[in-house]
Amino acid sequence: MPQFDVSGSTISHHLKVLRGAGLVDCRGTWVYYWPVPDRIQWLSTLLAVPTSSTLSS
Incomplete structure (x- = not known):
């Protein structure tokens, strides 16, 4: 995984x-x-996140 600054096992864990x-x-x-x-x-x-326009409705 040269595109990422973490190990393959870390990526695998997060995908799990x-x-x-x-x-x-x-x-x-x-x-x-x-x-x-x-x-x-x-x-x-x-x-x-509510915006000011959705809060005034």
């Missing part, structure tokens, strides 16, 4: 955590990961 949270899914012997769109949208909504 994201998979456990339902944010990514995977398949195959050579594991390929992808985001789960519904869960990413849910997380985006959960983390959205």
